[in-house]
Amino acid sequence: MKALFSILILLILFSACEEKVDIALPEGPKKMVVEATAIQYEDAEIAQLNVRLSKTAGFYQENTPPVSDAEIQVVVNDSIVPINPNDSIAGVYSGLITIQRNTIYRLEINVDNEFFTSETQLASGAAIDSVLQNEGGGFDPELIGVDVLFTDAPQIGNCYFFEYQSTIERVLNTICDDQINGNQFAAFYAEEFETGDSLTIRIQGIDERFQNYFSLVSQQSSEGGNPFATAPATARGNIVNETNPDEKALGYFRISQEYSRIFIFE
């Protein structure tokens, strides 16, 4: 809801002028970035945890330097699951974890004499009830879209992460259950689709803290001006640097349950 409001303010805007400018940006000290995500596909018993380690780089630099040679493991109850480096891609590590509800998973990373940890739990998703084609709804009557119907779980505090992937683009969205708790709700997405185009829709469960984190990340990374923007500040995730607490680590560790659907436009 809250994210939707900010997106909509952007849309109100008049047509303004955009121009590329040259602004020198002195790079700040390098920080560790941990992107650790495990997706449980519907009711699967195991999930693959993918961890991508990198460092921050100068803003205009094209690539992001990966971090290899890290030792990563996941501790759940009393068992330890090693997360092993990928043979071909530097900086990527993966391992299989068993999915248990209401259990704390602890991620531990040892690299360059620094010790990072993070804790999270499985966030349940919501099954997709149906996907209906919606023509002319939304802000632009020329676009073709979909209404993705899902039912929110009755507890308070459920949030969802949406991914819409097509040949046109990939769009990411989040929503929490503030005004829709326990109800069936329709998420809307439209683009210049034509008959026969396919759209992959994913709904993943997330917690409120991740929703806050991702809202900021999404706002700060998007193109296009927003004069109503809040003063940007580095989005803080849930990774803790145990060795040097002042050297904050960036990124997020989450485990989400996902429901997905592939929709073909008529």
Next chain:
Amino acid sequence: MKNNGVLQLFILCFFGLTSTITFGQKVELAGKLTNEDNNNSLFGVNVSVKNTVKGVVTDENGNFSISLTPGSYTFEFSYLGFETIKRKIKLTENRYLKISLQPNQESLNEVIIEQNREALDLRDPQMSTVSLNPETIENTPVVLGETDPIKALQLLPGISGNGEGSSGFNVRGGSGAQNLILLDQATLFNSSHLFGFFSVVNADAISGLDLYKGGIPSRFGGRGSSVLDISQKAGNKNQLAGNGSIGIVSSKLTLEGPIEKGKSSFLVSGRSSYAHLFLKLVDNPNSAYFYDLNAKLDFDLSETDQLYFSGYFGRDVFNINDSFKNNYGNAVASLRWEHIFNKDITSNLYLIFSDYNFDLNLDVVGFNYNSGVRNFNLKYHFNHFISDDFSLNYGLSSKYTVTNPGFIEPDKPSSGITSEQFTKKYSVENSAYVEVNQQLTPELKLTYGARFSNFLRLGQDSLNLYANDRPVIYNQNLNIYEEAPIESTISQSRGSVTKTFNNIEPRISLAYKFAKDESIKANYQRMNQYLQLLTTTNSPTPLDIWNPSGRYIKPLQTDQWALGYYRKFRNLGLDLETEIYYKDTKNRIDYINGAQLIANDATERVLLNGKSRAYGLEILVKKTMGKFTGWLAYTLSKSEQKTPGRTAVEPGINDGNWYASPWDKRHDFSLTGNYDYSDKWSVNAAFVYQTGRPANFPQSKYTYNGLTVPTYAGRNQSRLPDFHHLDLSATYTPKPNDKKGWRSKWVFSIYNVYNRKNALTIDFAKNEDAGVNEATKLSIFGIIPSVSYKFKF
């Protein structure tokens, strides 16, 4: 009667200070000066007594009062643009008379008639004030040919805006939410239309405005930085008249006339934009427009009583494909009863209603949303004249405010939205004030007084309670501020008082005229603001919510000192005004990183308390006479904020260090000129140059889920490029000698003549097409020419 204080040079005695209160044998002549044409009171008429050096000037209601020893005198009433009247009066006892002046047939330019409001008054301790009359407002070129009082104000020192497309204005480093905007004493909560392109003030419907940047009189209170006191124009009591303008983007029409000839009048003014109609012509289903309506009724009930009704209704409307329907604006009304008790005491009783409403329908998500604020205010103000050297004003005010932070409901049966009413908040603000105007010596005048304010926060349906009374907690593990969990909620009766704040606000000003054409002035004021506007953006948006002080929000308090030097250069026709000020603010709200205020029923969980300070030098050089008039304004200032952590482990914002306020501009320069080339043609120019606003540029970046995410250090550490533009306009009056009937003129204007693309924001993101990260500047206006046709009948 309130003595407005421009006394002629009065050399009375060689013994130093004179006594300020005279007793015994004096008698008084008091009265009211009006314009014979429309029966409106005249502000600033010179009342002098022949063969003496006595003289006074009428106040904003046209009233004056002068005391003399009994005898026969010739009184002269003079006012630029009007025929002077001489009256021989034998004064043996107190007398009251009403005099009307006839406008001068050879009056050169309407500017001069109204000039009196803006004249530099070396003796008046009232400093740090900007007064504008409608003619000056009309002569400043602005975007799209629309005359705009608030844009005109921004050309003066100490006042600036936040760039094109931003609403509101900043006074002496204060936020846009710290300005009290009054229309005939009713509060306007939102000051602009269409995101700042136009203000809500229709220049044709107002008789003038005063902006107090400092030295705010005791009768005003409730905001930290300034008071913008706008007066609506009363209608012509003698005959029907009207005026209007037709422009590219909007048009307006004003009609005025008598209800009962000579005794009562009406004035109605309407304005609307219609650019969206062009969209309809090309089958575009979107629209964005605004409209407003001003009305004023004026009744002379008797010799001693006058009744005024003043109203305003305005709305902004947006519609995007019927999927997004937005409608918001102000509705205010005030009733004033002016009663003259006797020659010494005048009272004004006000009954005021003020409302701001925001409505949104978002069909694509399936809800209706509504929020707003409303207040009811009763005010009783007295002007009490005691002697030429001593007068007071005092009064009482009581204001009841209700804020609705939000109401949401499904807009159709299939919607997944659940209805919810965010907790409405209730409060009462009472105040009592007194202000003394005392002429200590012929050169030294003092204005002093205080405002006592009492704020009562009333109970509400649901109040959140937190552990340790802390709605915001610091998560040391993750180094972030977070919303504390709500421990419990309680319900309180709306009639109960849950929190009380009492404050005394001293206000002192003095003026010392140490030479014929020079004076120095100083002032000190304390202001309390009990209603805060919660906004995380740099300037207020229509969605922002007003929140009363209470358990979790303390009242904002500012202390301001100012010192000024003023000089008239009579041979050059120039006025010089210079001032330095220092403003200290306590309990200024700031927000945790990533705070989301929209649709948040527990905003106390994202607020942090901080302070701010601002200081600066303002220079204004005005030329008010002759064919070429105008002014040069320069402000050198700094405005910064500090939000420290509440304990040793908390970082606060920007690590607890001072950081620039979002509107901090080191240099602000403007040059405005008007040249009367001939009877038919006049040209105007305005040039503005300002230091760029603070911005947050990234340091580094990383990728997360395929997105390029910037990282930042500190807050407001960078700057946007400097902001400047030059605007020109020319006015053509085809028949300048017409004084009656249909009169018209054309205004041709060009905004931003050299097409400078001023940055509104600079964004740093990955360019998806090119695959590289880049900085993109967003700007709104390039060069914009426009034409408008103005008429009068």
